[in-house]
Amino acid sequence: xxxxxxxxxxxxxxxxxxxxxxxxxxxxxxxxxxxxxxxxxxxxxxxxxxxxxxxxxxxxxxxxxxxxxxxxxxxxxxxxxxxxxxxxxxxxxxxxxxxxxxxxxxxxxxxxxxxxxxxxxxxxxxxxxxxxxxxxxxxxxxxxxxxxxxxxxxxxxxxxxxxxxxxxxxxxxxxxxxxxxxxxxxxxxxxxxxxxxxxxxxxxxxxxxxxxxxxxxxxxxxxxxxxx
Amino acid sequence: xxxxxxxxxxxxxxxxxxxxxxxxxxxxxxxxxxxxxxxxxxxxxxxxxxxxxxxxxxxxxxxxxxxxxxxxxxxxxxxxxxxxxxxxxxxxxxxxxxxxxxxxxxxxxxxxxxxxxxxxxxxxxxxxxxxxxxxxxxxxxxxxxxxxxxxxxxxxxxxxxxxxxxxxxxxxxxxxxxxxxxxxxxxxxxxxxxxxxxxxxxxxxxxxxxxxxxxxxxxxxxxxxxxxxxxxxxxxxxxxxxxxxxxxxxxxxxxxxxxxxxxxxxxxxxxxxxxxxxxxxxxxxxxxxxxxxxxxxxxxxxxxxxxxxxxxxxxxxx
Numbered sequence: 169x170x171x172x173x174x175x176x177x178x179x180x181x182x183x184x185x186x187x188x189x190x191x192x193x194x195x196x197x198x199x200x201x202x203x204x205x206x207x208x209x210x211x212x213x214x215x216x217x218x219x220x221x222x223x224x225x226x227x228x229x230x231x232x233x234x235x236x237x238x239x240x241x242x243x244x245x246x247x248x249x250x251x252x253x254x255x256x257x258x259x260x261x262x263x264x265x266x267x268x269x270x271x272x273x274x275x276x277x278x279x280x281x282x283x284x285x286x287x288x289x290x291x292x293x294x295x296x297x298x299x300x301x302x303x304x305x306x307x308x309x310x311x312x313x314x315x316x317x318x319x320x321x322x323x324x325x326x327x328x329x330x331x332x333x334x335x336x337x338x339x340x341x342x343x344x345x346x347x348x349x350x351x352x353x354x355x356x357x358x359x360x361x362x363x364x365x366x367x368x369x370x371x372x373x374x375x376x377x378x379x380x381x382x383x384x385x386x387x388x389x390x391x392x393x394x395x396x
Numbered sequence: 397x398x399x400x401x402x403x404x405x406x407x408x409x410x411x412x413x414x415x416x417x418x419x420x421x422x423x424x425x426x427x428x429x430x431x432x433x434x435x436x437x438x439x440x441x442x443x444x445x446x447x448x449x450x451x452x453x454x455x456x457x458x459x460x461x462x463x464x465x466x467x468x469x470x471x472x473x474x475x476x477x478x479x480x481x482x483x484x485x486x487x488x489x490x491x492x493x494x495x496x497x498x499x500x501x502x503x504x505x506x507x508x509x510x511x512x513x514x515x516x517x518x519x520x521x522x523x524x525x526x527x528x529x530x531x532x533x534x535x536x537x538x539x540x541x542x543x544x545x546x547x548x549x550x551x552x553x554x555x556x557x558x559x560x561x562x563x564x565x566x567x568x569x570x571x572x573x574x575x576x577x578x579x580x581x582x583x584x585x586x587x588x589x590x591x592x593x594x595x596x597x598x599x600x601x602x603x604x605x606x607x608x609x610x611x612x613x614x615x616x617x618x619x620x621x622x623x624x625x626x627x628x629x630x631x632x633x634x635x636x637x638x639x640x641x642x643x644x645x646x647x648x649x650x651x652x653x654x655x656x657x658x659x660x661x662x663x664x665x666x667x668x669x670x671x672x673x674x675x676x677x678x679x680x681x682x683x684x685x686x687x688x689x690x691x692x693x694x695x696x697x698x699x700x701x702x703x704x705x706x707x708x709x710x711x712x713x714x
Contacts, residue, residue: 222477270506276476278504281496287469288501291437294470295477298435298455319497322466330458 175244177205183240187256187263199342199369199394200229200309201237206375207307207338208241216246219274225304226292228277230285231311231340232266239263239272247274283317285310286337290327293335307336307379312353313345321356327387328360335387336379337362340369342394357389369394416571417514419550421445423557424482424512428453433480434561439467441485441514464494471509472501480508480561486520487513487570488529491536503539508564510557512571516546517653517678518693519573525685530678533627534657536568543567544628546604546652551579552625559583572652574690576608580623585631586638590614590621597712598646599638603627603658606650606699613705617712619648627651627658632665645671648711650704654678655697674711676704 174183180201207227208214214224229238239256242248248263255261262271266280277288289308296304310320327335339353349356354364363383367374369392378390421442427434428449436446438459443450450457456479460466464485471481483490490513491498502509515523517530536542543565547553553571560567581587586601590611599620602610607623614621620638624631639645645666649658655677662673679697686692694700698707 268504278500281500283465284469284497284500287466287497288473288476288505290466291470291473291475291481292477293473294455294458295435295474295479298453298474298479299432299477319465319469322460322463323469326460326463326466 174250175246177209177244179244180205180237180240183243183250183253184236186250186253187236187239198234198237199311199340200231200234201240202370202372202394203309203338203340203375203392204237204241206372206379208245210376211379212307213304214274216274219247222299223301223304226276226289226306228279228285228289228292228306228308229267229275230277230279230289230308231282231314232279233282233311235263235265235267238267242272242274248272282311282314283319286320286323286327289335289337290323290332293327293332296334297332302334305334305336307338309338309340311344312339312341312349315339315349315353315356316345316347324357324362325360328357328362331361331385332387333383333385337387337389338379339389339391340394341391353391354389357387362387362389364389364391366391366393368392416547416550416553416573416575417442419554420484420512420514420557420569420571423554424484425449427558427561428456431480431561433478435471435474435479435481437467437471437474437481437483439464439485439489441489464489465497468494468497468509469501472497472505472507475502475507475509475564476505480510480564482510482512482561484512484514486515486527487517487532488515488527491532491568492529495535498536499539502566503541508566510560510567510569512557512569514571514573516570516572518690521690521693522687524687525683530653532568532570532653533651534654537628537657541566542628543626544570545582545626546570546572547582547625548572548576548604548607548623549579550575552582555582556625570604570653572605575605580607580625582625585626586622586624586634588620588638589623592618592620592642595643596620598642598644598648599635600708601635601647601649601658603649603651605652606704609699609701609704610650613701614708617708619708619712627661630658630661630665632661635662635665636668639666639669639671644712645669646712647671647673648708649673649675650699651675651677652699655680672711674707676707
């Protein structure tokens with residue numbers, strides 16, 4: 169079975185359906201589906217053929233919970249074999265309930281413990297600049313509840329202050345944070361010097377525009393609101 | 397004083413600082429010039445010493461402020477693109493505070509870095525418990541695959557850093573304010589510094605800065621004294637050979653951090669023979685709520701020459 173068999177957006181629910189278990193994380197998985205699709209279908213410059221190219225775009229799934237949508241999109245785009253999805257969570261499957269970069273081609277970081285992706289993304293973005301690679305961008309995806317972890321705020325402050333404009337953060341806001349973010353999530357980024365944008369997380373055209381409109385001299389934060 | 401008792405000790409216990417930190421800075425600065433892979437990630441500590449380099453290489457020398465989780469995360473991200481990051485601050489804020497970042501942003505990502513810590517154990521004694529981290533090596537020892545170097549001299553520190561930067565693995569270079577009068581070989585695991593007689597009663601392993609004190613403390617004992625500046629991987633085969641050549645399979649390990657940190661390595665190295673071992677190091681029994689100097693803490697933990705001498709006599713002269 170190849171990716172071309174299941175390569176459309178409409179195929180994603182079926183691909184997710186190949187994976188079973190992990191009931192607890194099912195809602196989180198679905199909240200990321202449209203953002204992931206738009207990123208891999210229209211925004212990111214990376215394919216199964218270029219996954220080791222130093223000039224590829226990097227996508228870092230910081231919020232490693234509920235990776236079914238991520239695996240489904242990777243399968244739809246040919247990074248994974250569709251057959252592999254069925255073994256999700258088995259001991260010898262590369263696909264766990266949190267992704268592992270060492271096991272899955274195209275997965276840039278292993279994640280699951282919250283609050284690690286932004287620091288890794290900032291380091292990646294800095295290193296690409298140091299190497300003179302001006303083309304690739306680094307996109308990290310976090311959740312609104314994940315922002316509770318203080319490590320995120322270390323990265324938000326430094327990336328903003330240094331003006332790391334090859335870095336983008338997408339915040340999936342499904343209102344799962346326990347204590348809320350008075351003033352809005354985007355404010356946390358804007359006050360540190362980021363270009364902060366908010367869009368509906370199911371609106372592909374709006375996501376595409378928010379993710380691709382230039383933001384010179386500033387990192388980009390896109391808050392994608394999703395009703396869960 | 398008995399014939400086998402300790403010699404006069406004051407000079408060894410108060411050895412001149414070996415300036416490992418300066419050796420680290422100059423080696424790192426030179427590597428930035430010669431190796432485009434090398435980066436330096438700081439969390440304010442030593443920032444002044446890298447100011448000029450940061451101006452020249454703003455993306456390769458990054459001070460993230462007092463943000464140690466980010467310091468390690470940034471290093472992990474850099475390594476994922478093929479760079480070779482040096483990560484540097486005081487030991488407790490390098491190993492203990494961002495420990496999950498070491499576990500996940502480096503180990504789990506299979507990303508490498510060279511951690512360079514200063515202020516090991518109670519080097520900054522007047523700073524109190526908040527600035528002490530005698531458990532650093534034991535903590536890192538819970539993660540597979542880390543190389544841990546504990547140099548006893550500035551020249552060893554420079555050499556170990558240069559060698560580490562050429563690789564892509566995970567390294568902890570544990571620098572100390574104190575050390576030995578002379579540099580020793582650092583590339584071959586355990587190095588015999590003093591051989592006992594044909595009937596020698598065992599082996600003493602001195603780690604890094606403990607060597608001069610161990611030599612003074614065991615001056616009258618018929619034992620082999622071996623030195624190492626690398627404790628992970630531990631030279632199991634080397635220890636096994638040294639013990640096999642001694643009359644007794646008795647091993648005393650003197651480490652400048654938590655006592656018994658390498659006891660499991662010794663046990664594994666000597667699993668093929670009946671043996672005894674004793675570990676000296678920073679006591680696990682109590683938090684020593686004292687300030688003062690590192691020498692004061694050495695005395696409190698029995699790691700001054702007198703304390704080592706007494707423990708060695710008790711262990712070997714049974």
